[in-house]
Amino acid sequence: MDGGSALLLRTDTSEGVTTLTLNRPEARNALSFAMLGALEEALAHVAADPRVRVVILAAEGPVFSAGHDLREITAHRDDADGGRAFFDATMKRCARVMQAIVALPQPVIARVQGVATAAGCQLVATADLAVASDQARFCTPGVDIGLFCSTPAVALSRAVPAKSALEMLLTGEMIGAEHAQRIGLVNRVVSPEALEAAALALASHIAARSAHTVRIGKAAFHRQRGLPLAEAYEHAAAVMTENLLAEDAIEGIGAFLGKRTPVWRNS
Structure with missing residues (x-):
């Protein structure tokens, strides 16, 4: 991983568990084109490393991820094609990242400490398992800004019942961690203080298996x-x-x- 990617995404491995930490807290861990590239690169390295048994997907700061970088997207509207090529490349790269998580040989656990919206919520829904702080919140609010969360819907509709997914997608309303657990978006809800230990305990339990x-x-x-x-x-x-x-x-x-x-x- 190059130096720029390392700044965007921290990688730590201990006793068979690799933690990938989104590291753009000042931008609410938005999934910029570069951030998605860093994730894609890191997942490829993890997939090829037999020492890694479980992956924890975490984030720095009070927000897990605010989804796609809307400032970056807006800046590309000045491109000659109105941004079409950049938008297409971004959505395709995001789709590759989500599919890489599913295809990864190792289980992936999302460790959610704060808000996960739009493509950030998609990241949680895509992970094999999720452990959340009781302060975490989730939503797919694209409908509020004229941009339906169609790609997050792919992961969300596979993680929760159809009516629950459509309610989130059509209303854009924020749901709390306990609601997210009830509909199956997250597996476990713990206090903020216990979050890191709870996610590691689950990862270590799985890592101890064949x-x-x-x-x-x-x-x-x-x-x-x-x-x-x-x-x-x-x-x-x-x-x-x-x-x-x-x-x-x-x-x-x-x-x-x-x-x-x-x-x-x-x-």
């Missing part, structure tokens, strides 16, 4: 969701058959039956 098993499980989960029921079972059955033949499944089942702690090998 990395091979977690990776194939995450991939299979996301794959089957897009398939018709019969095809989903066919795919899941094939994955489980291969999983049963893996060294860690042999070790894990043997350890369970022998009432001992497993020693993972495919990690």
